[in-house]
Amino acid sequence: MSKEAKVALLQQKISQASTNRWIAYITAFVLTALIGFISGFLGFTEDFALIVGVVPFVVCIAIGSYYWIQKDQLMKELERMAIDYPKCPKCRKEIPKGDFMYCPFCSASLKGNSES
Numbered sequence: 859m860s861k862e863a864k865v866a867l868l869q870q871k872i873s874q875a876s877t878n879r880w881i882a883y884i885t886a887f888v889l890t891a892l893i894g895f896i897s898g899f900l901g902f903t904e905d906f907a908l909i910v911g912v913v914p915f916v917v918c919i920a921i922g923s924y925y926w927i928q929k930d931q932l933m934k935e936l937e938r939m940a941i942d943y944p945k946c947p948k949c950r951k952e953i954p955k956g957d958f959m960y961c962p963f964c965s966a967s968l969k970g971n972s973e974s
């Protein structure tokens with residue numbers, strides 16, 4: 859898989875995780891409101907409604923947080939990929955892994971440019 863494809867896949871996963879996070883959070887509030895409404899409709903006591911409502915709320919918030927953490931990890935992975943493959947400041951080509959003093963494509967100096 860090329861680096862571009864990997865980056866595109868990561869970005870897709872990040873946006874998916876972000877979407878899933880919001881779906882989970884919105885579901886938490888919708889479910890709670892719905893359970894509150896149904897409880898009122900069926901004449902449940904407030905204590906019972908609270909217990910029944912809290913469980914799905916906590917579960918949805920936990921799922922949302924899981925996606926939040928996943929998004930965070932994917933973002934870090936994306937950052938690592940960017941660091942692993944620095945680009946030549948002159949020709950903008952990706953420098954392969956290794957301690958290069960000069961760009962293997964255009965022989966521009968990499969030290970000093972990248973570390974100052």
Ligand SMILES: [Zn+2]
Nearest residue numbers: 946949961964
């Ligand atoms: Zn170069």
